[in-house]
Amino acid sequence: MVKKRKTATKTYIKIAFTELLKEKGIENLTVMEIARKAEINRGTFYAHYVDKYDLMEKLEMEIIYDLKQILLRKDESNLNDPVELVPYPLILEALVYVKNDFDFISALAGKGGDPQFIAMIKDILSELITSKLAHTSELQFKKENLPEDYAQEILLSSIVAIILLWIKKGALETPEEIATMITKAKQISPYKLLL
Template sequence: MVLKESLLELLKIKAIANITIKELCERADINRSTFYSHYSDQYELLTSIEDEVLDELQNTLQLYNHSDKNETFEMLQRIFEYMASKKDICQMLLSDYGGRNFQNRVMSITHQYIIQKWEDEQNILKSHSEYVTLFVLSGSIEVVKSWLSNGMEDSPEAMARWINDFTSNGLSCIPKNENSRLK
C-alpha cells in the first residue's frame, strides 16, 4: 500500500515515464529488492492501481440495465460517489502524468457495455452507435476530469443527473439564460 501511495504522490509532480524505482523506493522507505519482489517496474505498479479502480467500475457496470434511464442514473451516481471517495487516485489516473492507458482502458470497458446495449435494445446501427458511444464516453471522461480538478463543487448526484440527462436529451437539457440575446 505504501508503494501505491508513494507512486500517486509522485504522479502529482511528474509523469510516470520520469519516475525512477530509486525515488519511488526512497519515498516509500523500502529497499529496491522489496519493490522488485512485487513489481517489475513503475508501470506494473501503476497498472495494479488502475486494475483496482477498473474492477470496481466493471462490477458497477454489470449491475445495471444501460438502456433504462433510471438505472443509468443510479449507475452514474454510484460511479461518481466512488470517484469522490477515491478522488486523489482517480484524479492522478486521469491526469496527463498517469498516461493515457487508464483512460483508454475506461473507454474500452464502458464501450463494451454501452454499445452492445444500444445496438440490441435501441436498434441503433453499429456505425452510428460507435460514434455516439465514443462521443459520450470521451465527453464524460473530460467532465469527470474537470469535476475532480475543480474540487467537486457539484454533488455526485448532480453530476450523474447532468450526464444522464445530456446523454438522453442532448443540448435541450441545458438550462437557458433568460437574459440571452439568442432566443
C-alpha cells in the same frame, strides 16, 4: 500478520507513487524515489513489483476491474428505458468509487499518468451501452440520421468529458451532482446548451 504487513507495504507504496506521479509524472520518477517516500528499501519494492510501470499497471487494473464490476452489473429495472442506457445508479456508484480513490485516479488521469486510462474507462462505458442495446430491440442509435457508431461516440464522449472535467477540477462537485449532469446531458442536444 505477514498478510497485514504486505497490505500495509503496498498501501505505503501506492501513496508514495501517487504523490510522485502527480509531482513528476511516470517518466520522471524512479523506483528509488518511490521506495524512499514509502520508507521501504528497494528490495521490498521489487518483492511486489517489477518496476514503476508494473506498479502503475497493477494499480490501474485494480481500478478498471472494480469499475467493470460496478458498471457492468446487471440492472434489470432500467433495461428497456432508452434514457437509461447508462443508468444513474450505476454511474453514481462508479463516481463514488472514483471519489474514494480520487488522489490516485486523478494522478493516473493527469498529464503525467497513463494517457490510456481514460480510454479504458470509455471502453467500459461502451461495453455497458453495447450490452444494453443487445438486450432490447427498443433501444437504437438511429436518431438524427446519424450512423450508430457516430451516435454512440457522441454519447460516450459527452459522459467521459464530464467525468474528466470533474476529475481535472478536483472533484469539487459531489458524485450525485455529476451523475445528475450526466443524466441531463444524455437528454439534451449540445446545440440546446448554447441557447
